Amino acid sequence: MDAGIAAVCGALAGSVATIGAAFAAGWWQREGARIAVRAEYRRERRQPRHDAYKELISAASEIMELSKYSNPGQSEFDEPFEAAIVRLKETWLEIALLGPQNVVDLGSEVQRAALEMKRKARYMVLVGNRVAETPEEEGRNVVAFSERMGEYGTARDRLSASIPPFRKAALVALDEDGG
Structure with a gap:
């Protein structure tokens, strides 16, 4: 092989190696960018979801705590109970926008249960505040109040x-990586 052909072959081998190195570097750069984008996606999605999920669980837990130590119709119960219900409803709206759908569905169940509990509490107060004209009516009021108390307990x-279940689905959603 003469020197000219050897030089051309060497130049060709060098350019093929350079092109291969450029492709490899480009692939690694794209892969690094993909990893960075995935990490940024997780961060951007996770924090608002985390805050909303935490707030819903906090409001629902507060409602549960209030119901343990107070009864509907007592003035020390009504204001904090109503405030927790409002917090829960507002937070559910955030969750409805943040998703994912299974968490929204389970959050809806928490909200429905809390609102049902609120309705039952109101019915219980109404029945408890009825004034009886006769002993028979008083007996019916007591029975109706007991029934409403049972419905409130069920709610x-x-x-x-x-x-x-909401808490479990929220944890899974927070671990999602967007990949």
Whole structure:
């Protein structure tokens, strides 16, 4: 082989190696960018979701705590109970926008249970405040109040049972990496 052909072959080999190195570097750069984008996606999605999920669980837990130590119709119960219900409803709206759908569905169940508990509490107060004209009517009021108290307890149990599935789905959603 003469020197001219050897020089051309050497130049060709050098250019093929340079092109290969450029492709490899480009691939590694794209892969690094993909990893960075995925990490940024997780950060941007995780924090608002985390805050909203935490607030919903906090409001539902507060409602549960209030119901343990107070009864509907007592003035020390009504204001904090109503404030927690409002917090829960507002937070659910955030969750409805943040998703994902399974967390939204489970959050809806928490909200429905809390609102049902609120309705049952209001019914219980209404029945408890009825003035009886006769002893028979008083007896009916007592029975109606007991029934409403049972319905309120059932609604409270439903709220209590709806929190753990929501919490579990929220944890899974927060671990999502966007890949």
